[in-house]
Amino acid sequence: MQNFDYQTPTRLIFGKGVISNLPEVMKPLGKRILLTYGSGSIKKLGLYDKVKELLAEFEIYELSDIQPNPKYDPSVLDGVRICKQHAVDAILAVGGGSVLDCSKAIAAGAKYDGDPWDLISYKVSAKDALPIVDILTLAATGSEYDCGGVISRTETNDKIGYVDPHLFPVCSILDPTYTFSVLRKQTAAGCADAMNHVMEQYFTEDTTLLNDGFCEAELKSLMTNTKIALENPEDYRARAELMLCCTYGCNGILALGNSASGWPCHGMEHALSAYYDITHGEGLAILTPRWMKHILNDKTVGRFVKYGVNVFGIDENLDKYEIANKAIEETYKFFESIGLPMHLKEVGIDESRIEEMAHHIAVNEGLENAYAPLTEKDITAILRDSL
Amino acid sequence: MQNFDYQTPTRLIFGKGVISNLPEVMKPLGKRILLTYGSGSIKKLGLYDKVKELLAEFEIYELSDIQPNPKYDPSVLDGVRICKQHAVDAILAVGGGSVLDCSKAIAAGAKYDGDPWDLISYKVSAKDALPIVDILTLAATGSEYDCGGVISRTETNDKIGYVDPHLFPVCSILDPTYTFSVLRKQTAAGCADAMNHVMEQYFTEDTTLLNDGFCEAELKSLMTNTKIALENPEDYRARAELMLCCTYGCNGILALGNSASGWPCHGMEHALSAYYDITHGEGLAILTPRWMKHILNDKTVGRFVKYGVNVFGIDENLDKYEIANKAIEETYKFFESIGLPMHLKEVGIDESRIEEMAHHIAVNEGLENAYAPLTEKDITAILRDSL
Structure with a gap:
C-alpha cells in the first residue's frame, strides 16, 4: 500500500430540488458572479431562468457556448477577460464536465497575471483561484468532486489534463432530475x-x-x-x-x-x-x-x-x-x-x-x-x- | 435514494513515516498547542518524544490520562480550562478514538463561555472550535475523519454522541506502523x-x-x-x-x-x-x-x-x-x-x-x-x- 496525501473539501448537496440552496451557497463568495454554460440546454431545462431568479440580488456576467472538449481559445480566454474586467468574485458553472473544466481554468487564470496557458501547461503553479460552484446536468467526468480539468488547444492538437488543489469546487449542487433529458x-x-x-x-x-x-x-x-x-x-x-x-x-x-x-x-x-x-x-x-x-x-x-x-x-x-x-x-x-x-x-x-x-x-x-x-x-x- | 448534504474537509496524510509532515501541518494553526493523550502508551511508542522534537518551536501544553469512554469530568473540563488559561491555538490529539473524541469536546468548549455540557447535550450549538490535528494510534472509531465524538458523564450514566461540523480534524496523520503494538x-x-x-x-x-x-x-x-x-x-x-x-x-x-x-x-x-x-x-x-x-x-x-x-x-x-x-x-x-x-x-x-x-x-x-x-x-x- 502506497503513502498518500488526500483531501476533498467540496461540499455535495444532492437530491431533488436542492437548487434552493443556491443563494445560501453563493452568498459568502461575493456579489459578482460569472455564470458559465454550454450550448443552451440549460435554457431548455428551465435552469437558466431558475438560476437568474434565485440569484436576483447578485450581479451576473455570462460566458456561454462552452463546447465539449472545452477550448482554450476562445472559452478560457474570454472567461478570464470577463472576470478581470468586472472583478468577478466567483464562478457558477451550470452544465456537464466540459463547462466545469473550462470554469476551473478560468478560475485559475483570473487570479494570474500572465498567459493562463502557463498554468494549464504546468509552467507556473497557481497561487490562488476564484471560488467555483457548479450545478451539474450530466453525470460523467467527476469534475464536480475533483480539482482537475481537461482543456484543448486546437492549433497544437493539445488536450491537457491539469490538476491544482485550488480548483476543488466549493460546492457541487447535484440534482439527478437535471439528467433526465440527457440523450x-x-x-x-x-x-x-x-x-x-x-x-x-x-x-x-x-x-x-x-x-x-x-x-x-x-x-x-x-x-x-x-x-x-x-x-x-x-x-x-x-x-x-x-x-x-x-x-x-x-x-x-x-x-x-x-x-x-x-x-x-x-x-x-x-x-x-x-x-x-x-x-x-x-x-x-x-x-x-x-x-x-x-x-x-x-x-x-x-x-x-x-x-x-x-x-x-x-x-x-x-x-x-x-x-x-x-x-x-x-x-x-x-x-x-x-x-x-x-x-x-x-x-x-x-x-x-x-x-x-x-x-x-x-x-x-x-x-x-x-x-x-x-x-x-x-x-x-x-x-x-x-x- | 435520500437527499443529502455532505462535506468532509479533513486532510488525510497516510503511510509510513508521514509524521514528518507534522510541523508543516501545525504551523498555520498557531504557536500554542494543547497535546492530548491517554495512558502513556505514546511514550512507550516513542511518539511523545518524536512529537516534542518535531514541535520544538511551539509552546506545548499537555492533557494526559484521557481514558477509554472519555469522561466529561475531569478530562473535558481540564482540557477546556488549559485552553482558556493559556490561549491555546490548536489541539494535537495523539492516540485512539477516545483521545480524539475528548479533544473534539475540548475544542468546542474552549470557544464557548458557558458549561461545555451545553454543547455536548445539544442545548447550545457551537459557533466555533479550536482546530484539531490528530496522530492516530488505534484503528477503530473513524473519529479521525468525522465531526463527532462520544463523551461519558459518570454521575448520570450518560454516554452521549455529539456531532458538530466545526469538529472535523484539520488533518489526520495516519501511520499504520503505530498500530503494530496494539494488543x-x-x-x-x-x-x-x-x-x-x-x-x-x-x-x-x-x-x-x-x-x-x-x-x-x-x-x-x-x-x-x-x-x-x-x-x-x-x-x-x-x-x-x-x-x-x-x-x-x-x-x-x-x-x-x-x-x-x-x-x-x-x-x-x-x-x-x-x-x-x-x-x-x-x-x-x-x-x-x-x-x-x-x-x-x-x-x-x-x-x-x-x-x-x-x-x-x-x-x-x-x-x-x-x-x-x-x-x-x-x-x-x-x-x-x-x-x-x-x-x-x-x-x-x-x-x-x-x-x-x-x-x-x-x-x-x-x-x-x-x-x-x-x-x-x-x-x-x-x-x-x-x-
Whole structure:
C-alpha cells in the first residue's frame, strides 16, 4: 500500500430540488458572479431562468457556448477577460464536465497575471483561484468532486489534463432530475467515461481488498443503472445512483493507497479527441477493450481474473486466461449493448493520422511508465486494432 | 435514494513515516498547542518524544490520562480550562478514538463561555472550535475523519454522541506502523466497532447497489485483515488496510443517500459502557448478532440475504431464512474467532441492571424510529439474550 496525501473539501448537496440552496451557497463568495454554460440546454431545462431568479440580488456576467472538449481559445480566454474586467468574485458553472473544466481554468487564470496557458501547461503553479460552484446536468467526468480539468488547444492538437488543489469546487449542487433529458448517446458515453475512470485505478500493481471492492461496486452499479436509465430516462433512482458513481470517479477516493496506473486509456483518448474532437466517452469505450487485450499477459492476468469474477460473475474455476478473455469480451459487449460506437471509423477516425497520434501520445503521456508500459509501437497497435 | 448534504474537509496524510509532515501541518494553526493523550502508551511508542522534537518551536501544553469512554469530568473540563488559561491555538490529539473524541469536546468548549455540557447535550450549538490535528494510534472509531465524538458523564450514566461540523480534524496523520503494538484485545474490539459502523449504515430501508458494494467491501476487508493482523501484528498491509477501513466508518461516505437506520447497536451499547465502562467494541460484538436475530422478519430478511451472500459467500439458492440465519451465525462465529467475549457476563454485566439500562435506552436513543423499530420490551429482550 502506497503513502498518500488526500483531501476533498467540496461540499455535495444532492437530491431533488436542492437548487434552493443556491443563494445560501453563493452568498459568502461575493456579489459578482460569472455564470458559465454550454450550448443552451440549460435554457431548455428551465435552469437558466431558475438560476437568474434565485440569484436576483447578485450581479451576473455570462460566458456561454462552452463546447465539449472545452477550448482554450476562445472559452478560457474570454472567461478570464470577463472576470478581470468586472472583478468577478466567483464562478457558477451550470452544465456537464466540459463547462466545469473550462470554469476551473478560468478560475485559475483570473487570479494570474500572465498567459493562463502557463498554468494549464504546468509552467507556473497557481497561487490562488476564484471560488467555483457548479450545478451539474450530466453525470460523467467527476469534475464536480475533483480539482482537475481537461482543456484543448486546437492549433497544437493539445488536450491537457491539469490538476491544482485550488480548483476543488466549493460546492457541487447535484440534482439527478437535471439528467433526465440527457440523450441516449451522452448517457452511454458518460457511463463509459466513468467506468474507465474506475478501471484506470483498478488495473494497477498494488491494490487492496477494500479498494478493489469499491471499484467493483462502482462498475456494477454503473452498468446496471445505465441500462435502467436508457430504458427509462426518468428513473430517479438510476439517474441518482449514476450521478453519485460518477462523482467518485476522479478524486482518488476509490483507490487511496493504490499504486499509480498511468491512466493509459485517458492518455490515448486525449489525443483522439484533440485531433478529431470526438466524444471523450466514446473514444474510451472503443480503446478500452483493445487496450485490455493488448496488455493481457502473465503479469496482468490476475487483475483480469479478479475483474471478470467479481464484476461479471464469470466462473472462477475456469482457466485464468479464459476468464480474462471472457472479461474483455464482456466489457466490449456491454459497451456495444448500450449503443456506443465500437470502432474509430464510426466516429470519423481513419488510419491516416494513426502514426502521428501514436507519436504524440508516446511523447506526451508518459505511458512507458504505466502499469503495463506502452511504447509508441504498442500505442500504434492499439489504435490500429481500434479502427 | 435520500437527499443529502455532505462535506468532509479533513486532510488525510497516510503511510509510513508521514509524521514528518507534522510541523508543516501545525504551523498555520498557531504557536500554542494543547497535546492530548491517554495512558502513556505514546511514550512507550516513542511518539511523545518524536512529537516534542518535531514541535520544538511551539509552546506545548499537555492533557494526559484521557481514558477509554472519555469522561466529561475531569478530562473535558481540564482540557477546556488549559485552553482558556493559556490561549491555546490548536489541539494535537495523539492516540485512539477516545483521545480524539475528548479533544473534539475540548475544542468546542474552549470557544464557548458557558458549561461545555451545553454543547455536548445539544442545548447550545457551537459557533466555533479550536482546530484539531490528530496522530492516530488505534484503528477503530473513524473519529479521525468525522465531526463527532462520544463523551461519558459518570454521575448520570450518560454516554452521549455529539456531532458538530466545526469538529472535523484539520488533518489526520495516519501511520499504520503505530498500530503494530496494539494488543490483540484492542485489535479485535476495533474491528468489531468498525464492522458495526458499517452495519449500522447497511441494514436500513433505502440503499443503493453502490453503497451496498462499498459496505460489503469494508466488511470483507475488515474481517480478512483483522485475521492477518492478529496472526502477525506487524503486517504492514493488513494494518494499513484496517486503518483506512476504519477511517471511512463514520463520516457517511459509505452510505450517502441511504435512509437513516437509527444506529440501534450503538444506541444500546452506549448504555452498557456508560453503566459498566466496558470496551465499546466488545459491547457491540456481543449485541450485534442478538440484535440481528431479534429483528429478522419478513421486512428485513432481504437485507440479511444480501449480507449473507455477498459478505460470507453463502449459497444464494438456499431458502431466504436459511441464508439469513447462517449469516447471523457467521457474524457470531467471526467475532468469537478473533477472541472477542460473546456474553455480557464475560465483561462483568449481570442481569441486575438490565431493566434499568433498557429503560434508559428506550427513553434516550429514539430506537422506536430505527430501521427495525425497538421498544423497551425489544431492548430488554436483546440485552437478556446477550447475557
